[in-house]
Amino acid sequence: MEKDADGFFTSAPPAASAPAETTEPQPASEPTEPHATSDLTTDLIKSTFEVSVTLADQQADPNSPLFSVKSFEELGLHEDLLKGIYDMGFTKPSKIQERALPLLLANPPQNFIGQSQSGTGKTAAFVLTMLSRVDFSKSQTQALCLAPSRELARQIMSVVVTMGKYTPVQTEYSIKDNLPRSTTRINAHVIVGTPGTTVDLIRRKVIDTSEIKVFVLDEADNMLDQDGLAEQTLRVKNALPRHGGPQVILFSATFPHHVRNFANKVAPNANKIELKENELSVDNIRQFYMDCRNEEHKYDVLVSLYSLLTIGQSIIFCQRRNTADRIAQRMTAEGHKVASLHGAKDAAERDAIIDRFREGKEKVLITTNVIARGIDIMQVNMVVNYDLPLLGERDNWSNRQDARPDIDTYIHRIGRTGRFGRKGISINFVHDKTTWAQMEQIEKATGKQIIRIETNDLDAMEEQMKKALK
Numbered sequence: 193m194e195k196d197a198d199g200f201f202t203s204a205p206p207a208a209s210a211p212a213e214t215t216e217p218q219p220a221s222e223p224t225e226p227h228a229t230s231d232l233t234t235d236l237i238k239s240t241f242e243v244s245v246t247l248a249d250q251q252a253d254p255n256s257p258l259f260s261v262k263s264f265e266e267l268g269l270h271e272d273l274l275k276g277i278y279d280m281g282f283t284k285p286s287k288i289q290e291r292a293l294p295l296l297l298a299n300p301p302q303n304f305i306g307q308s309q310s311g312t313g314k315t316a317a318f319v320l321t322m323l324s325r326v327d328f329s330k331s332q333t334q335a336l337c338l339a340p341s342r343e344l345a346r347q348i349m350s351v352v353v354t355m356g357k358y359t360p361v362q363t364e365y366s367i368k369d370n371l372p373r374s375t376t377r378i379n380a381h382v383i384v385g386t387p388g389t390t391v392d393l394i395r396r397k398v399i400d401t402s403e404i405k406v407f408v409l410d411e412a413d414n415m416l417d418q419d420g421l422a423e424q425t426l427r428v429k430n431a432l433p434r435h436g437g438p439q440v441i442l443f444s445a446t447f448p449h450h451v452r453n454f455a456n457k458v459a460p461n462a463n464k465i466e467l468k469e470n471e472l473s474v475d476n477i478r479q480f481y482m483d484c485r486n487e488e489h490k491y492d493v494l495v496s497l498y499s500l501l502t503i504g505q506s507i508i509f510c511q512r513r514n515t516a517d518r519i520a521q522r523m524t525a526e527g528h529k530v531a532s533l534h535g536a537k538d539a540a541e542r543d544a545i546i547d548r549f550r551e552g553k554e555k556v557l558i559t560t561n562v563i564a565r566g567i568d569i570m571q572v573n574m575v576v577n578y579d580l581p582l583l584g585e586r587d588n589w590s591n592r593q594d595a596r597p598d599i600d601t602y603i604h605r606i607g608r609t610g611r612f613g614r615k616g617i618s619i620n621f622v623h624d625k626t627t628w629a630q631m632e633q634i635e636k637a638t639g640k641q642i643i644r645i646e647t648n649d650l651d652a653m654e655e656q657m658k659k660a661l662k
């Protein structure tokens with residue numbers, strides 16, 4: 193396997209003889225049992241994807257049993273944490289947890305860059321690391337985790353609270369409109385937030401960074417992307433102790449080339465777990481497309497899908513906020529029950545909408561890329577790309593023919609279904625030559641087939657979809 197200058201793998205399988213890197217061949221896949229959760233979990237644990245492990249210590253052997261565990265007990269965790277894990281219904285570590293946890297928990301702490309497909313259990317791996325490194329006898333912030341959206345920060349916090357429920361952990365959010373303006377100091381052990389609010393709280397010395405031992409960036413490629421949240425994230429990073437600085441942990445399902453160099457600077461000398469490029473999305477998500485006649489026809493097709501969208505739960509992704517609102521308003525006026533969520537809504541409204549969806553009170557959520565990443569709702573069995581995700585759209589909207597598809601966002605969007613080994617389907621709407629070509633690029637880049645389904649034969653469509661979900 194070739195490595196680029198940053199030490200990431202670029203193509204082809206690694207040489208078996210390479211001392212500190214290895215590909216881990218997994219057993220051949222077996223037929224899945226669609227309904228039994230324990231079988232699905234087993235499928236994921238036996239998963240067929242290959243990972244590359246690169247240890248910062250070039251002398252160490254990544255094949256050593258020391259670097260993988262088959263049970264949570266082997267990790268030497270405090271029993272309060274083990275109790276929390278078992279309470280969550282986790283019996284065994286998932287593939288990424290099995291390989292990542294020994295590296296994350298080893299002492300002295302080592303930076304870590306981890307890549308694993310959506311829905312494979314990255315959150316539990318870094319939450320467990322944060323909780324196991326906190327000294328609960330000190331009322332000081334010792335772990336800080338940043339995520340790209342308030343919805344994801346809230347979800348991560350719920351994992352911290354659930355996993356830490358037998359520990360005395362104190363937690364606080366650094367997300368917009370959460371703390372009263374009069375707050376002068378947060379003493380919580382673990383803070384989870386978004387970069388903008390966190391920068392502000394650090395600047396106002398509400399967050400004391402001096403004792404932070406673990407710094408996690410979830411969706412790290414997004415957090416370090418120049419076009420994204422990088423500036424604010426770096427300002428937070430630069431406010432952390434320099435001497436004996438914190439363990440830096442970066443996780444994502446995608447690490448595009450243009451952020452890898454930077455990731456290596458933010459987390460120097462990291463142990464790494466990476467995926468091969470054609471293993472970026474899981475096989476349990478079946479991908480389809482529908483040929484729509486034009487933009488207006490997309491709306492009609494979506495409406496005709498409504499009964500299928502509500503079998504489980506569905507997320508409809510649009511590129512723009514006003515498209516999401518417009519579709520939601522129109523469908524609501526026509527008697528369908530849908531909700532819309534995007535970044536222009538105020539904080540309280542966003543929280544209420546995602547909570548209702550999480551509780552299953554809403555079945556169809558029409559949204560933007562704001563929740564393309566990380567959101568984990570098991571009942572979501574369908575994702576619709578009403579608009580395909582495009583790169584540089586905001587600057588380039590008037591010049592759509594040139595727009596290239598945003599492959600990474602696509603991978604994250606469809607990853608909102610098919611969580612932890614479950615089945616899911618995604619449907620792309622294409623309506624002209626340009627969108628057709630964009631979808632072909634997505635198909636090529638992900639290496640997964642996207643199958644056509646008829647827009648005008650509802651029965652055939654239903655049958656095909658039910659088959660895919662079986």
Ligand SMILES: Nc1ncnc2c1ncn2[C@@H]1O[C@H](COP(=O)(O)OP(=O)(O)OP(=O)(O)O)[C@@H](O)[C@H]1O
Binds near residue numbers: 283565566
């Ligand atoms: N060892 C385990 N056993 C059973 N379920 C697990 C285990 N680890 C994680 N899960 C469950 O799997 C689901 C997906 O996990 P998680 O949200 O951490 O995925 P992720 O890898 O962070 O995905 P994404 O890339 O989309 O952020 C969660 O509902 C979580 O509770």
